[in-house]
Amino acid sequence: MTVGIQRSPWHRLRTQLSGCLLLGALLPYLLRVATLSTLEVIGPVQETSAGAVVAILFGVWLLRNVSPYPGVEAGGFILPAMSLSYAILLVVFLLARFDYSRITLLLGFLGSLAWLFFSHYRAQREQQLRIGLLPFGSANSRPEVAGVTWVSLGSPDIDVSGLNAVAADLRVDLPEAWERRLAEFALNGMPVLHIKHLFESLSGRVELEHLSENNFGSLAPVSAWMTLKHVIDWVAALVFGLLLLPALLVVALAVRLSSPGPVLFRQTRIGYRGKPFTVYKFRTMTVCAEPVDARSAAITRAADARVTRFGRFLRRSRIDELPQMINVLRGEMSWIGPRPEAEVLSRWYQSEIPFYLYRHIVRPGIAGWAQVVQGHVADVDEVRSKLHYDFYYIKNYSPWIDLLIVAKTIRTMLTGFGAR
Template sequence: MAEQILRRHGSWQRLRWNILGVLGCCLIPYLARLVTNPVGDGPGLLVATLTGSLIASLIGVYLLRSLSNYPGVQSSLYIFPSFLTGYGIVFFTFLFSRFYYSRLVFISSLLLCVAWFYVAYFKAQRRSGPTIGIIPVGAAVELIEVPHVKWRVLDDPMDDASDLSAIAADLRADLSDDWERRLSDYALDGLPVYHSKQLHESLTGKVQLEHLSENSFGSLSPVSAYMTLKHLLDWITAALALLCLLPVFVFVAVMIRLDSPGPAIFRQQRIGFRGQPFTCYKFRTMRVAPAAAGDDRSHAMTQSNDQRITRIGRFLRTSRLDELPQILNVLKGEMSWIGPRPEATVLSRWYEAELPFYRYRHIVRPGITGWAQVNQGHVADVDEVLHKLHFDFYYIRRFSPWLDILIVARTIRTMVTGFGAR
């Protein structure tokens, strides 16, 4: 929804400009090589290269537009990765099918596409952002607190709306007859009218689920086809990762044992898929302490600057390398690479008692990383967990490979910056 407003407002995101740019970026190297042709490239080879370049660039456009649909995405960060992925797919297709092609033309079109989209992006940034009108009735007024959007409150149905990109209204509120007629006029004039709750979700990446009977998921379960495919891919990639990272496992385990007494692997019972408990594995990052009582929540929480964290443990937490042993949980089918983070049993039971619908997050497999982690980081307080829950609901609703790809990209950034670690 937010992306629809931005596309409506910003010309660079319009599909026709994307296609025109792609055509130009692919045709220019092709025509230049066709005219000069100093090493005798045949017409058939150049046509195959042009076709591959067009396919690769369209894949890049599709990936970029898919990733840009999510809140908080700065499109400029994903231009190069999107096109590199598209061209990489076509490159390996050429390689394994033994197609002959012109490397110079192929690489030139990649560089031109990236340059074109960067220029278009920064040109669009110079323009003013979208302005959205708010009808100040009901929950719609809460949208004013959402950043990065220009809001204008419409106090009267006759206020001028010619400069607005969209209208936000609480469609469940008791609107006056004049406002209801005016909303109809907006829609007839082609000005989008959005329910404030759905617009808040699209702009913030959080879903506030108030009643299961009125949820906007359509079904309480995410798409089962992708869930099955994701589970299969999780197992395959986890098996490959375990083989590749085995030396890292051994090295980190030795460093932990040298740094402080105790086992290298920390085991903790957590609540997972469909509310079933399981044993979660992590590299130990804290000093070994006496066993706590079953209902002692303080031992299950990690506080800011927690004194129990060891020297090597702080590095492992900041870099997220302490999560690597959970690959074993992925292989056992208890976890996924991406999903809501599993909580310790004692904390999960506490949150379930305090927060309505907390158990709903168990509808998908818990993940090593997730949408809440890359947006909010580590939390333990109930108020913070409520916000985290809204991110989890957003992930479940938008359950898709594109959101997973975005989470992977942001997780890499998190590992580099240490965002949200405790």
């Protein structure tokens, strides 16, 4: 249970429940009632709202009892917990042949998800944890994580009453006194966590010690989600492409008028399974002569003089990335995934960084975990750090982390975080 781990007000039970009940039950009920042509059909809406209350109570209870680790990983249980709870409610409605409102049910589900993701994000930002650390194995090195104070536990008899959790390298042989003490902690409700797993959840990174398997013990991501995601990507690209076509034409005209050169920027990048492909973006730089050093030319520096005034706006808002919907339709990219690197940079990083090729095991994305957490990078040391985030995304490849990236991407578009 995470009751003893998080102390942020955003993680309290009453905060989670009150927000979910407001956005997932009361607000959908009021909106649906306001659109009814006659109050004679209000019965199904009332039954649906009452069922939503039960689903919320069960979903929040389930969420708080299956999330053992604080940090990013805890957010991974929000979608499964609420989906299961609302799925059970839908099955009950169908089997009992109750009249229910589909719109009210859908709005309740989306409202509950939105609040839980928002409160989880705020809890992460405000968390202040004191975690005891056993001085054995990899736990000897204290990882720097914002909001976490590490307390060295030098003796099994030390007082741990002021701690939120105890972390240890559970893959090494611990002294018998410590093994007994850890068992006592667990029996008394004190969370005992594996230090490597804890660091990954707190930081959203997977260190490059070795190729890291996912939770199913495989290097490859779950193929079922990869296939379904590919279909969702294609449909979404087609729909958004048609809806945004007029706006994209206006942006294209503005790019053409802002500086001489083509509207679209084309560049060869390395994609899924290491195959090169041509990426499309709105041009944001002035057109220069063929560079002598292709590798340096492929790197965008901070305050790069080649970026046009209108190009800075496009980069800051990420509008320059939208033509990559073409790449999504062609099956070369996804909406969410590790950002594809220019071919010349990718070959360079591959020669300098172990396991770099592994990031190509999933389709590259228009938005990625490293991009929304770390921002734009170029130097080898920065790319090595970026790869930690890419590996975390691949290890936790699932709908929940994609939803989290979507939420962070919206924040990025509004704030311009990481743009160059």
